[in-house]
Structure formats: C-alpha cells, structure tokens
Amino acid sequence: MTGPVIQVDTGSHVPPYEQIRAQLSALIVTGRLPEGERLPTVRQLAADLGLATGTVARAYRELEAASLIRTRRGAGTRVAPLPSPATGPDPARLAELARSFVTEARGLGADGQAVIAAVREALDEPL
Template sequence: MNGPVVHVDTASPVPPYEQIRAQLAALITTGRMPEGERLPTVRQLAADLGLAAGTVARAYRELEAASLIRTRRGAGTRVAPLPAPTRTPDPAKLAELALRFVTEARGLGADRETVQRAVRDALDE
C-alpha cells in the first residue's frame, strides 16, 4: 500500500476503526487494492494515523472476518481474492448496507439530496 490511502476524521461520529474498515473495504472491493497487495502492519498504520494499535487491529479483524484480507505469520497482511460475484445480490444485505451508509452520512450532517448525490457519484466512478 503506497501513500496515504486511509484518512481518519477524529471529529466524526463514526468510530475510527469503522472509518478504516470502510475505506479499506471500498479500496479492495473496487479493485484499487488488488489481490495480494500487502497492507501496512497494524503498528505502522496506527503510527501513520496517530491512533492506538488496537483501533487498527479491530479494523483488520473485521476485514479478515469479511474475507477481504488474510494475515499470515511471516507473510504479513494481504488483500485476499475477492469472492466470485453472485448474479443476484441479496436484497437484505443491500438494505443493510444502504441503511448503514445513510445513517453514517446523516451523522456527518448530510441531507437527503447530498446522500443521493454521493450514491450517484459513487455509482458513476
């Protein structure tokens, strides 16, 4: 992982570990971080972001639980192969993701139009 890719807003109502998890998950699922790319160590990323190592470790654990990264002793933490896409997305999972996004966006002060614009912009990327 080259350069500062993850940013944490300490004034945000979203916990720092969740900001890290969400940003890395987005980078992985969009292909910006390809399979096999090595992530910084927990300690290194924590130092780079000015956070406690436990905060980064929690984000990494959640990413590992979601099968987005793999940690191997001696090989470090790397982006895992993405699961094969399914033809029909699970409506319940989509609703859960949408609700989480809207909740976090509203926590940042975004109104309906801003949330919709953000979704449209993300779809157009």
C-alpha cells in the same frame, strides 16, 4: 501498501476503526488495492494515523471477517481474492456497507430521505 492513503477524521461521529474499515473496504472492492497487496502492520498503520493499535486491529478484524483481507503469520496482512461475480453480492457484506454509509450520512446530519436520494443519485452515475 503503496498508493492510496487512509485518512481518519477524529472529529467525525464515525468511529476511527469504522473509517479505516470503510476506506480499506472501498479500495479493495474497487480494485485500487489489488489481490495480494500487502497492507501495513497494525502497529505501522496505527503509528502513521496517530491511533491506538487496538483501533487498527479492530478494523483489520472486521475486514478479515468480511473475507476482504487475510493475515498469515510470516506473510503479513494481504488483500484477499474477491468473491466471484457469478455468485452475486454477499448479502451480509452489502448490509454492512449500507450501515456504514447510513452512519456516515447521519453523522453529516442527513435524514432518511436525503440518504435514499443520495443512493439513487449514486446508482445513476456511470462507474
């Protein structure tokens, strides 16, 4: 993986595996990590971040379950093709993203109204 760097805040209320999953997911769905891009091995990313391999492995498993990455023996872990926009968003994936955002926002001390206000503001911003 060349380009964007993953960072983990060990003092955050959000578990490290979720921070990794959320960051990689955002990079993939926004196209900053293109289809076919090779990701570091679990061991390499764990060493780079100073985390246990199980932490990174869990993030990768969740990304694979969301069909964002594919791991193949001999080919490594690569960014999977994104679903066609014509099919619309995956409701399970959308719910997962919402839960991730709410978890991080609550970790910052935001209540429900502040979370909803932040989402409305983000929706009004141009892409």
